[in-house]
Amino acid sequence: MPDRSAHSLSRRERQIMDIIYARGEAAAAEVHEALPDAPSYSAVRALLRILEEKGHLKHREDGARYIYLPTEPRGKASRSALQRVVKTFFEGSLSSAVAALVDAEGGKLSAEELERIEAIIRAVKNKSK
Numbered sequence: 001m002p003d004r005s006a007h008s009l010s011r012r013e014r015q016i017m018d019i020i021y022a023r024g025e026a027a028a029a030e031v032h033e034a035l036p037d038a039p040s041y042s043a044v045r046a047l048l049r050i051l052e053e054k055g056h057l058k059h060r061e062d063g064a065r066y067i068y069l070p071t072e073p074r075g076k077a078s079r080s081a082l083q084r085v086v087k088t089f090f091e092g093s094l095s096s097a098v099a100a101l102v103d104a105e106g107g108k109l110s111a112e113e114l115e116r117i118e119a120i121i122r123a124v125k126n127k128s129k
Contacts, residue, residue, distance in 0.1 A: 009051075009054075009056070012035075012039070012047055013047060013051055013054075013056075015035055015036070016031055016035070016047055016048065016051060017051065017056060017057075017070065017077075019031050019034045019035065020057065020069070020070055021077065024069070025067050025068060025069045026067070026068055027062070027065050027066065027067055027068070028041065028044055028045045028048055028065070028066065028068070029041070029065075031044055031068070048066075048068055051068075052068070055071060056070065056071060056072070057069065057070060058070075058071050082097075
């Protein structure tokens with residue numbers, strides 16, 4: 001069974017996954033073009049193959065080229081990444097992570113963002129009753 005934990009990804013592999021998630025899918029040439037300080041095209045193709053072997057990517061054929069797609073929906077991957085960040089940097093404290101995010105924005109949240117956060121908190125409170 002492939003190991004899909006994010007801890008098994010190198011910095012470059014994470015960059016590639018970010019590119020593919022942002023685009024939805026991408027060919028090796030597109031990934032190579034989008035990578036900052038990109039390694040050789042051959043190295044990018046090798047990294048894509050490794051990500052496929054690890055179970056993070058799959059491909060479909062489009063003529064002679066492979067188009068790479070993530071194996072996990074973006075929402076599921078983002079939740080998993082957030083859980084890792086909260087665990088690693090905030091000792092598992094969700095309130096500390098939220099406070100850090102608000103502080104990073106200088107405490108300036110739009111009325112729409114505040115309403116959405118309040119609605120989420122109300123929903124959680126109602127579930128716990």
